[in-house]
Amino acid sequence: MAKHSFSVPFSGSSQDIIAKAKAAIEKAGGQFNGDEGKGGxxxxTPAGTVKGTYAISAQTFAVDITDKxxxxxxxxxxSQVRKFLEKA
Known part of the structure; x- marks a missing residue:
């Protein structure tokens, strides 16, 4: 069961939003796996690991935080995920 769920609308291609998310998460020392449809x-973080899954539908990046x-x-x-996705 998700501990927190939210959606982030985006413009552009799903490949672009995945590239942004992957780059930001890996830069923060995390792991990212998945494709233009879904992944995890x-x-x-200093307080512990944040884990989650995502799914892309149309122009929406839906996130379920599964462990925090x-x-x-x-x-x-x-808020932090939204910042990750806004970065070019």
Whole structure:
């Protein structure tokens, strides 16, 4: 069961949004796997590892956070993911 779910609309191709997400997560020391349809990721943080899955439908990047540190609010993770996806 997801601990936090949200969707991020995007413009451009699904390949572009995947490339942005993969680059940002790997730069943060995390792991990213998947394709233009769906996949998963994990990112280490000082409080613990954040894990999740994603799915792309039309122009929407839907994220389900499946595991996160108890002390880390879902809204903080959502904010960071949105920043990752905005970076060119």
């Amino acid at each position: 990721f994990s990112v280490p 540190p108890f002390i880390m609010p879902g809204a903080a993770i959502e």
